[in-house]
Amino acid sequence: MPEPSASQTLIIRGGRVIDATGERAADVMIADGRIIEVGERLAVPEGGADCELDAGGCIVAPGLVDLHVHLREPGDEEAETIETGARAAALGGFTAVVAMPNTTPPLDDAAVVESVFARGATSVCDVVSSGCITKGRDGRELAPMGELHRLGVRIFTDDGVCVAESGVMRRALEYARSLPGAVLAQHAEDPSLAAGGHMHEGAWSSRLGIPGRPGAAESTIIARDIVLAELTGAPVHFLHVSTASSVDLVRDAKARGIAVTAEVAPHHFTLTDACCAGFDPLFKVHPPLRTDADIAAIKRGLADGTIDAIATDHAPHTPEAKERTFEEAPPGMLGLETALALTLSELVEPGVVSLIEALALLSWRPAAIAGLGARGHGGPIAAGAPANLCVIDPGLAWEVDAGRLASRSRNTAFAGRKLTGRVRHTVLRGEPVVIDGEARR
Amino acid sequence: MRHLLSIDDLDRTGLEQLLDLSERFIEVTHRDIPKVPALRGKTVVSLFYEDSTRTRLSFETAAKRLSADTMTFTVGSSSVKKGESLRDTVQTIEAMGIDAVVVRHGSAGAPKRISEWIDAAIVNAGDGCHEHPTQALLDVLTLRRRRPSGLDGCRIAIVGDVRHSRVARSDVLAFSALGAEVTLVAPPTLLPESLEGWPVSVCYDLDEVLPNIDVLYLLRIQLERQHEALFPSLREYTSRYGLTAARAARLPADALVMHPGPMNRGVEISAEVADGPVSLIAEQVANGVAVRMAVLYTLLGSGGPVA
Numbered sequence: 001m002p003e004p005s006a007s008q009t010l011i012i013r014g015g016r017v018i019d020a021t022g023e024r025a026a027d028v029m030i031a032d033g034r035i036i037e038v039g040e041r042l043a044v045p046e047g048g049a050d051c052e053l054d055a056g057g058c059i060v061a062p063g064l065v066d067l068h069v070h071l072r073e074p075g076d077e078e079a080e081t082i083e084t085g086a087r088a089a090a091l092g093g094f095t096a097v098v099a100m101p102n103t104t105p106p107l108d109d110a111a112v113v114e115s116v117f118a119r120g121a122t123s124v125c126d127v128v129s130s131g132c133i134t135k136g137r138d139g140r141e142l143a144p145m146g147e148l149h150r151l152g153v154r155i156f157t158d159d160g161v162c163v164a165e166s167g168v169m170r171r172a173l174e175y176a177r178s179l180p181g182a183v184l185a186q187h188a189e190d191p192s193l194a195a196g197g198h199m200h201e202g203a204w205s206s207r208l209g210i211p212g213r214p215g216a217a218e219s220t221i222i223a224r225d226i227v228l229a230e231l232t233g234a235p236v237h238f239l240h241v242s243t244a245s246s247v248d249l250v251r252d253a254k255a256r257g258i259a260v261t262a263e264v265a266p267h268h269f270t271l272t273d274a275c276c277a278g279f280d281p282l283f284k285v286h287p288p289l290r291t292d293a294d295i296a297a298i299k300r301g302l303a304d305g306t307i308d309a310i311a312t313d314h315a316p317h318t319p320e321a322k323e324r325t326f327e328e329a330p331p332g333m334l335g336l337e338t339a340l341a342l343t344l345s346e347l348v349e350p351g352v353v354s355l356i357e358a359l360a361l362l363s364w365r366p367a368a369i370a371g372l373g374a375r376g377h378g379g380p381i382a383a384g385a386p387a388n389l390c391v392i393d394p395g396l397a398w399e400v401d402a403g404r405l406a407s408r409s410r411n412t413a414f415a416g417r418k419l420t421g422r423v424r425h426t427v428l429r430g431e432p433v434v435i436d437g438e439a440r441r
Numbered sequence: 442m443r444h445l446l447s448i449d450d451l452d453r454t455g456l457e458q459l460l461d462l463s464e465r466f467i468e469v470t471h472r473d474i475p476k477v478p479a480l481r482g483k484t485v486v487s488l489f490y491e492d493s494t495r496t497r498l499s500f501e502t503a504a505k506r507l508s509a510d511t512m513t514f515t516v517g518s519s520s521v522k523k524g525e526s527l528r529d530t531v532q533t534i535e536a537m538g539i540d541a542v543v544v545r546h547g548s549a550g551a552p553k554r555i556s557e558w559i560d561a562a563i564v565n566a567g568d569g570c571h572e573h574p575t576q577a578l579l580d581v582l583t584l585r586r587r588r589p590s591g592l593d594g595c596r597i598a599i600v601g602d603v604r605h606s607r608v609a610r611s612d613v614l615a616f617s618a619l620g621a622e623v624t625l626v627a628p629p630t631l632l633p634e635s636l637e638g639w640p641v642s643v644c645y646d647l648d649e650v651l652p653n654i655d656v657l658y659l660l661r662i663q664l665e666r667q668h669e670a671l672f673p674s675l676r677e678y679t680s681r682y683g684l685t686a687a688r689a690a691r692l693p694a695d696a697l698v699m700h701p702g703p704m705n706r707g708v709e710i711s712a713e714v715a716d717g718p719v720s721l722i723a724e725q726v727a728n729g730v731a732v733r734m735a736v737l738y739t740l741l742g743s744g745g746p747v748a
Contacts, residue, residue, distance in 0.1 A: 206633035209549040209570030209610055279550025323528035323558075325548035327569060375544070 008050035010432060012425070015055025015391060018356055019062050019379035020364045028060055033430035037383055051432060054427045055391045061359050062379030063388035063426065064340065065366040066262065067155065067263055068239055068311035070332065071097075073119070075104025080316035082116065082409045086123035086312070087246070088336040088407040090433045092255040093362075093390035093423040096126040096377040097314075097336075099371055101137065102160035108132035114153050124426075124433040124441060126375060126388070130155040133163055133172045133184060138313065140165070142172055148418035149179040154371040157185035159239055160286075162221055164191050169225065175390070181371040183261075185237040186225050188246070189287055191332025193217035196328050200273040200288040203391060208276065210326060213288050215243035222246045226253040226260055235259035237369055239327040240313050243266045244297030251306040261369050262301075263311040266342040267333060267413060267430040269298045275413070281322045281329030282413050285315070288331075299352045302361065309366035310358075312339045316409030334412045337405050344394060344421030355394070376429070391425040396423055406439060444556050444563040445736055448614035456500045456581070456618055459735050463582050465747045466731040466738075470506065478510035483540040483741050488514045488555075489566075490546040495702065495726070496566050496575075500543045503733035509741070512539070527551065528558050535559040535586045540741050544568070544685070549607075562740040567712055570605050576701055577611035580731040581619055583725045584656065587697060593620030600626040600649050601660030601709055602671075604633050608701045609660060613641055624650055628684065630671040646710045648683050651691045659684055673709050682709070689714045697721050 010030040017026045017038065027042040029049075030033060069087035082099070089097045099116055101107035107116065113129045120127025131148035135141045139156040145156055156176065163169045163186060176182040194217040199205050201212020222238055226249060230237040241247060241262045250262045265285075272291055274281040283289060301307040315332025322329050340362065348358045367378025376386025403416040426434035433440055442450060449458065470474055485504040487497050497513070504511045514534060534542065541562040544552040549569035556563040567573040584592060597616050603609040603625050616623050617640040624642045625632060632643065644650050653659075662678060672678050679685070684698065689711075692698075698710070698719045706712045715722060738747070 201634050203637035206635040207610075207638065209568075209572070209607060212634060279553045320526045320529075323526040323570075325527060325546065325551045325554055327548035327550075328527070366445070376504040 006093055008430070009045055010051045010053065010427065010430060011044070011049045012053045012055050012060055012389070012391060015058045015060035017060045017381050018359055020360065021380050023356065028381060028389065030427065030430050033387055035381060035383055035385050035387050052179065053391065053432060053435065055424070057393065057395065058424055059355070059392045059394055060379060060381065061243060061390055061392060062363045063377060063390050063428065064093040064362045065370070065372055065377050066094050066097040066312050066314070066336065066339070067309055067366045067370055068159070068265070069097045069099055069314040069336065070316065071099045072316055073103065074115070078408070079318050079321070082119040082127055083123055084406065084408045085314070085316070085336070086120070086125035086127055087439050088405065089125040090426045090428065091406050091423060091437070092336040093340050093392060093426055093440055094125055095388040095390065095428050096128060096372050096375065098128050098130050098155050098368070099132050100159045101132045101157060101347045101413065105418065106132055106137050108135050108137065110144065110151060112148050113148050113153060117152060124428060124439065126377065126428065128370065128372065128375070129153055130157050130185070132156070133158045134168065138147065139160055139168055141276050142175060145175060145179060145182070149182055154181050155183055155185050157187065157239065159187045162187050162189050162191060166228070170228050170232060173228055173232040173236070177234050183235050183237045183369060186221065187239050188218045188221035188225065188407060190214065190217045190220050193220065194416060198284060199276045200290050202273060203275055204273040208279070210276065213286070215245060215290065215294070218243050218287055219245040219249060222249050225293055226258055229260055230258050233259070235261065238262040240265045240268065240287055240311070241298070241307065242290050242294060244294045247297045247301035247306055251301065251304070254306065261308040262306065263309040263366070264298050264302065265313040266306050266335060266339045269295055269302070269343055270346050271413060276326065279326045281326050282333060282411055284326055284329055285313070285329050285333050286331040293392065296297070296435060299347070302347060302353055307361070309369060310339060310361045311366060312336055315410050316407050318409060322411050332411070334405065334407050334409060336407065338400060338412065338414050338419065340371055340392065340423060341398070341419035341421045345419045349420065387427050387430040389427040390423055392421060393424045394421045396420065396422045442553070442739055445740065446552050446556065446565045447572050448577050448611045448639065453618050456615065459578060459739060460582050460585060462735040462738065463542045463578070463728070463731045466734040467728065468729055469734070469747065475745060476506050476508060476650050478508045479738055479742050479747065480504070480507040483509040484512065484538065485509045485541045485543060485737060486512045486514055486534055486539050486541045487538060488516065488534065490516050490551070493545050493567065496545060499567060499729040500733050503730050503737055506730070507734055507737055509737065527554060531555050531559050535561060541737060549677065564736060567607050569607065571607050572606040572611045574611045574648070575729070575733055576608050577615035578736070579729045580612055580699060580746045581615045581723055582728050583721050584697070584700070584731055587721065591619065594679070595621040595656060596624070596654045597621050597656040597658055598626050599658045599660065600647060601658065602631045602662055602666060603627055604631050605663065606660050611637060624654070628672060647688065651688060652693065653714055655693070656697050656699060657684060657692065661701065661704055662704065662709050664705065667720060678709055683741065684710045684714050686706060686711050686713050689717070689719065692719065699725060702726065
């Protein structure tokens with residue numbers, strides 16, 4: 001079989017097309033990286049199609065968009081690289097991911113950001129660099145936000161750490177108003193409240209003797225940044241919202257017309273702090289796994305539109321890094337290859353959100369937050385649009401096998417979990433990068 | 442029982458069997474030659490990531506009195522920073538051919554992690570703020586020897602920094618499993634954030650509980666805590682929660698005082714109380730060896746007689 005490439009003609013046959021405009025049964029024809037026709041029973045073009053992808057029983061959706069991944073390059077390529085992370089993303093249905101800036105060196109410098117964009121451009125997923133808010137992510141002086149913006153950065157964040165100083169956050173927000181489309185994304189955890197903590201502060205941390213990170217560490221920063229967003233008129237995006245009170249604050253801010261958006265990570269609507277009872281650092285993540293009540297509140301926030309996006313916070317770590325005690329191991333878990341299935345299994349199947357709403361949370365809403373429509377992500381699926389698509393088999397049952405993940409790391413918290421729904425094909429700029437669940441390169 | 446990681450690993454029967462066995466070993470330690478051959482040919486390693494001379498010596502003495510070979514592996518915290526994973530360290534030790542590892546570690550759950558990586562029996566000798574099960578065993582043994590009727594209905598107040606205390610977590614489980622009524626006494630900053638599921642009551646006022654208890658169990662105050670905004674000063678702590686001679690005088694006549702050591706005399710306990718007749722502190726230390734013999738014997742022994 002010839003290597004599929006972007007210049008070929010491609011037909012996606014027999015699927016149910018779903019995008020922000022609605023749902024219809026249609027084939028999708030693609031040539032030269034763009035969608036050229038969408039309709040029922042499309043005729044094979046003259047000269048034939050180079051590749052036909054079967055979408056029978058499947059959903060054809062705009063490629064998924066992940067606002068929050070750690071690809072570890074540069075600096076920790078033992079855990080992940082842009083190439084391996086992009087492959088994991090493509091297998092998870094993502095055609096665009098935003099790479100977080102806590103690399104070594106951090107993404108606070110034009111040369112480093114340029115190298116991430118350059119590597120991302122040739123990978124099997126569109127890897128978009130974020131940029132730091134502050135130099136060295138140390139929360140004091142502003143990073144060269146204008147210069148990074150000119151390179152294409154739209155999401156600015158010090159993720160991994162919070163911009164803790166109120167005055168610094170205020171100035172960064174004011175400055176960002178001069179950068180069209182720029183959004184400041186906050187890792188909301190007050191460092192003085194979370195200091196020394198390794199899991200959610202509550203009944204389990206008290207019993208286990210593991211110092212806790214209170215939910216209030218998150219919600220106090222969210223409350224403060226809502227006030228600062230109102231003061232400055234600049235938008236704030238809240239990364240990985242994990243508590244009930246945070247969801248309530250965001251809901252209230254939106255009702256008052258303040259420009260805030262919020263994402264949640266799949267592990268925060270599927271796992272609780274009880275998972276930490278065995279001291280296994282696979283379940284260590286910041287912000288930490290919370291309680292059943294927090295999960296219920298996050299689901300309400302997803303259902304009523306308070307939450308705008310599902311983002312993985314994909315955080316690879318080598319086995320050696322996790323073969324430590326709970327307190328000594330670094331926080332973070334993989335997410336790219338399980339996010340869609342967890343969303344379908346835990347949100348759509350039980351009726352928390354509809355299928356189209358789930359796709360909105362995974363594709364066009366995050367694309368809008370990060371300005372990725374301009375790069376052809378998030379749909380719509382219509383003639384003339386760039387062909388960034390994923391084909392999802394919603395009924396396929398599978399079991400997560402850590403050993404078979406495409407990520408360089410193995411730190412999934414879902415090994416052995418039975419899920420329903422999996423990506424069959426992923427198309428990036430007209431190139432079928434995943435066919436029948438297998439990465440093509 | 443394959444490991445001793447938590448008091449939760451034992452039910453009331455299991456606890457009582459260990460205590461009964463400990464009594465046998467107390468008898469052994471009183472012999473002219475306080476040594477039995479029960480664990481001859483077995484090797485017990487002490488793996489201490491934190492300094493603790495008294496616990497380590499107590500375990501090593503226990504192992505030697507059972508005729509086991511002992512090795513000590515003291516790991517400075519720096520080797521963790523150098524990057525050797527805990528797993529690599531314990532697998533290296535296991536390769537030397539060993540039967541049990543006694544683990545002291547600054548992080549909660551370290552012994553549990555190790556038990557998943559190697560085949561040797563693991564004894565938790567204190568892990569972070571989680572548990573210190575052999576301390577709790579020696580505490581209940583000491584109390585039981587003073588109270589022939591057992592711990593049922595015994596009113597015990599645990600006073601001090603419960604939040605950061607692995608001793609308190611194990612003691613609460615052990616005391617309550619044997620039927621005692623436990624009250625935690627501390628300012629809220631020194632109590633766990635949540636006591637959901639803990640079989641305890643709470644009182645912020647030591648003077649209120651003093652007249653109505655049978656045992657006062659004082660925890661060590663780590664002096665650096667006063668710099669973490671947990672309480673204003675040692676002076677204020679002592680004035681509210683210290684067992685001064687004046688407070689000791691208000692205890693019921695037959696009340697007992699315990700402390701896991703090392704003590705801060707003049708802070709949580711006054712010297713005259715610590716050395717006075719109500720204090721069980723010296724007995725606690727003495728019973729530690731017998732309890733640890735019982736634990737090692739249970740984990741490694743053939744099940745034959747103590748001899």
